[in-house]
Amino acid sequence: MSDLSYVRTEMLPEQAPPATAVGIIGWMRENLFSGWFNSILTIAAVLFIYMVLSIVVPWMVSPTWEATSLANCREILAELGREGHFSGACWGVIRERWIQLLFGFYPPELYWRPILAFVLLFVALAPVLFAEYVPRKLIWFSALFPFLMPWMLWGGTVWNPIAVVAGFAIAYFVYKAVDTAVGSIAAMIAAVVAAIVWWLVLLGPVVAGLSSIIPLGFEVVESRQFGGFMLSITIGIVAIVVSLPLGVVLALGRQSDLMIVKAICVGFIEFIRGVPLITLLFVASTLLNIFLPPGTNFDIILRVIIMATLFSAAYMAEVVRGGLAALPKGQYEGADSLGLNYWQAQRLIIMPQALKISIPGIVSSFIGLFKDTTLVSIIGLLDPLGLSQGIRADANWNGIVWELYGFIALFFFVFCFGMSRYSMYLERKLQTGHR
Amino acid sequence: MKKSVFLGALTAAGLAAGAAAAGTLDDVKARGKLNCGVTTGVVGFGAPDANGEWQGFDVGVCRAVAAAVLGDASAVEFVPTTGKTRFTALASGEIDMLARNTTWTFSRDVDLKFTFVGVNYYDGQGFMVPKELGVSSATELDGATVCIQTGTTTELNLADYFRSNNISYEPVPIETNAEAQQQYLAGACDVYTTDASGLAATRSAFEDPTAHVLLPEIISKEPLGPLVRHGDNEWGDVVRWTLNALIAAEEVGINSANIGDLSAAPGNNPEINRILGTEGNLGEMLGLSADWAKNAIMAGGNYGELFEKNIGENTPVGLARGLNAQWTNGGLLYSPPFR
Numbered sequence: 001m002s003d004l005s006y007v008r009t010e011m012l013p014e015q016a017p018p019a020t021a022v023g024i025i026g027w028m029r030e031n032l033f034s035g036w037f038n039s040i041l042t043i044a045a046v047l048f049i050y051m052v053l054s055i056v057v058p059w060m061v062s063p064t065w066e067a068t069s070l071a072n073c074r075e076i077l078a079e080l081g082r083e084g085h086f087s088g089a090c091w092g093v094i095r096e097r098w099i100q101l102l103f104g105f106y107p108p109e110l111y112w113r114p115i116l117a118f119v120l121l122f123v124a125l126a127p128v129l130f131a132e133y134v135p136r137k138l139i140w141f142s143a144l145f146p147f148l149m150p151w152m153l154w155g156g157t158v159w160n161p162i163a164v165v166a167g168f169a170i171a172y173f174v175y176k177a178v179d180t181a182v183g184s185i186a187a188m189i190a191a192v193v194a195a196i197v198w199w200l201v202l203l204g205p206v207v208a209g210l211s212s213i214i215p216l217g218f219e220v221v222e223s224r225q226f227g228g229f230m231l232s233i234t235i236g237i238v239a240i241v242v243s244l245p246l247g248v249v250l251a252l253g254r255q256s257d258l259m260i261v262k263a264i265c266v267g268f269i270e271f272i273r274g275v276p277l278i279t280l281l282f283v284a285s286t287l288l289n290i291f292l293p294p295g296t297n298f299d300i301i302l303r304v305i306i307m308a309t310l311f312s313a314a315y316m317a318e319v320v321r322g323g324l325a326a327l328p329k330g331q332y333e334g335a336d337s338l339g340l341n342y343w344q345a346q347r348l349i350i351m352p353q354a355l356k357i358s359i360p361g362i363v364s365s366f367i368g369l370f371k372d373t374t375l376v377s378i379i380g381l382l383d384p385l386g387l388s389q390g391i392r393a394d395a396n397w398n399g400i401v402w403e404l405y406g407f408i409a410l411f412f413f414v415f416c417f418g419m420s421r422y423s424m425y426l427e428r429k430l431q432t433g434h435r
Numbered sequence: 436m437k438k439s440v441f442l443g444a445l446t447a448a449g450l451a452a453g454a455a456a457a458g459t460l461d462d463v464k465a466r467g468k469l470n471c472g473v474t475t476g477v478v479g480f481g482a483p484d485a486n487g488e489w490q491g492f493d494v495g496v497c498r499a500v501a502a503a504v505l506g507d508a509s510a511v512e513f514v515p516t517t518g519k520t521r522f523t524a525l526a527s528g529e530i531d532m533l534a535r536n537t538t539w540t541f542s543r544d545v546d547l548k549f550t551f552v553g554v555n556y557y558d559g560q561g562f563m564v565p566k567e568l569g570v571s572s573a574t575e576l577d578g579a580t581v582c583i584q585t586g587t588t589t590e591l592n593l594a595d596y597f598r599s600n601n602i603s604y605e606p607v608p609i610e611t612n613a614e615a616q617q618q619y620l621a622g623a624c625d626v627y628t629t630d631a632s633g634l635a636a637t638r639s640a641f642e643d644p645t646a647h648v649l650l651p652e653i654i655s656k657e658p659l660g661p662l663v664r665h666g667d668n669e670w671g672d673v674v675r676w677t678l679n680a681l682i683a684a685e686e687v688g689i690n691s692a693n694i695g696d697l698s699a700a701p702g703n704n705p706e707i708n709r710i711l712g713t714e715g716n717l718g719e720m721l722g723l724s725a726d727w728a729k730n731a732i733m734a735g736g737n738y739g740e741l742f743e744k745n746i747g748e749n750t751p752v753g754l755a756r757g758l759n760a761q762w763t764n765g766g767l768l769y770s771p772p773f774r
Contacts, residue, residue: 070640222512224513224514285523289524290526377517379517380516382475382483382515390475390482390483393478394485395478398640399637
């Protein structure tokens with residue numbers, strides 16, 4: 001009796017789960033075949049994917065990289081016994097034209113300039129995007145880069161960007177001097193006036209004088225020679241970088257208690273948002289031309305960049321306003337109770353939170369803007385889509401559609417996907433767990 | 436300085452536009468470059484090649500004008516224009532001339548205030564159908580679906596033609612020629628209609644061009660030519676007579692092979708001498724150098740050479756001279772005399 005016990009004293013050893021619940025089979029049972037309906041959906045989806053790939057992959061795997069014309073591609077494919085409308089891609093067009101699709105009509109011996117500018121762009125963005133991994137001093141380079149980049153792309157004398165930067169220095173010193181003598185509002189006005197006078201009136205002669213003494217600079221490349229992805233990226237980057245601060249200012253202006261400021265901001269935002277981008281581009285390309293006196297050389301790319309920036313800024317303002325509206329009123333009151341003035345409160349308390357909330361919206365505005373740059377092909381600028389039409393108008397490549405569009409789509413996807421992934425990284429990084 | 440002009444003139448822009456439009460020739464000479472509006476891409480007529488050099492039949496006219504005015508066929512700034520921007524680009528002075536397969540019509544000439552200086556290609560709207568359809572005439576197209584580019588004169592011509600022949604059709608609107616090719620090949624429409632030169636170029640790109648036929652009917656007149664702004668007749672004369680020089684050169688037998696000999700010394704054909712500037716002072720009357728026409732012809736050859744090189748029968752486009760032959764060969768090319 002003593003050696004009988006009804007209560008188990010030791011646990012059974014753990015057994016491996018059944019084969020149908022682990023590994024790949026378990027995963028498939030759980031995720032793909034968890035019921036008759038889901039099983040049907042899975043099979044239908046697999047069939048669909050197979051059907052698409054069975055057409056696309058053989059088409060893409062096509063030994064036509066060295067082909068010199070569409071007819072040549074067809075000969076190569078016919079030799080392999082592949083005939084018909086969808087027998088294979090003609091990649092020769094990409095081999096022959098990819099450089100043109102990247103740089104447009106930029107002089108080949110100067111390709112290093114846009115490439116270097118593009119690399120430096122990431123150096124300049126690093127302190128903004130990945131602040132914790134790079135030295136803080138690099139932010140000075142980021143501040144100078146907006147003046148450096150146009151000079152590298154368009155060329156000209158080195159005194160141009162220096163003189164433009166000097167305008168800011170002049171404004172600063174004027175502000176300091178007048179501030180101590182008269183007061184801050186007068187100083188602000190004086191600084192703006194001084195900078196504008198410098199840029200519009202004095203800058204030309206001073207630059208001419210300096211460059212005649214020390215002729216230092218790059219060969220000039222005219223805007224007409226810009227094209228392809230370089231054009232898209234230039235328009236996109238400048239518009240993105242400028243539209244964010246502009247959008248923040250507009251959003252704050254819209255929330256402001258100052259009636260005139262508010263009216264201007266609301267009017268601007270609603271007007272720009274009420275007009276399609278293509279209309280603004282037509283205004284830039286044709287209407288401005290008619291209103292400006294003949295012979296005024298107001299650069300077409302600059303006009304387009306300005307329009308794209310204004311357009312994007314209006315949307316950005318609304319996205320940021322959404323972030324501002326999402327902040328509890330207590331945050332504003334808390335800032336007030338700490339005795340912060342308006343700008344301190346915005347900088348230290350409101351904006352960091354509002355911008356964090358708005359990150360997904362901001363980035364999707366950026367992505368939208370970047371893709372919208374392809375609209376410039378309608379006003380005759382040769383961005384990738386515009387160039388693809390020119391390439392098809394080459395008798396050798398007339399009739400090629402998918403290869404070119406595929407290449408362009410891949411490029412845009414890489415950029416937009418990159419932006420999207422970065423925004424997700426940023427959201428995770430800034431996640432403070434108070435949600 | 437430029438900025439202050441800019442600000443001041445902004446207020447009186449309309450006036451300034453009218454006043455400064457005179458003197459394009461001087462502007463071009465001062466600038467050292469001709470701003471020539473071209474298409475963003477039409478097979479054979481204008482497109483950038485792999486090196487970014489513009490090539491084509493219309494582009495050849497631009498180069499000839501640049502050579503005549505500036506003595507340098509490469510002194511051209513090609514400004515790509517679309518169907519929507521071409522006329523404002525010219526009217527606003529962004530370009531000096533437009534050579535972009537543009538049809539000479541009454542309203543463009545009169546209402547839009549342009550001067551068409553001549554015709555460099557006589558085109559007309561045609562039809563292309565698959566051979567297997569068994570159609571041999573456009574009058575048999577009753578009930579057909581027709582791919583047609585929207586917003587062009589071809590759309591209106593088509594409606595007129597079918598109405599006057601009392602037959603029906605179903606339009607399939609498309610935006611670009613590339614789209615039309617895809618739609619037509621995919622069978623979305625039975626017929627594709629556009630300018631006959633465009634049809635020939637499109638068909639030449641097909642996998643099997645012989646499976647498609649161009650119907651004999653040409654249902655519209657599409658005289659394509661270079662144009663300039665109204666109100667600057669000196670500049671209009673320069674462009675007009677440069678085009679005429681190319682045409683006349685073919686007629687009298689000047690080509691890029693023999694032009695060196697012919698222009699070296701006056702020969703015994705007085706018209707050749709006058710064109711090439713070895714006799715008379717035609718260049719001076721235009722405000723150009725004596726060898727203006729010689730430079731223009733040397734830029735890309737005479738009219739016939741330009742035609743053969745870009746759109747002629749030995750090119751993929753493969754167009755016959757047809758209406759674009761010299762009047763002596765039964766065509767419509769007829770340059771007024773150089774006298």
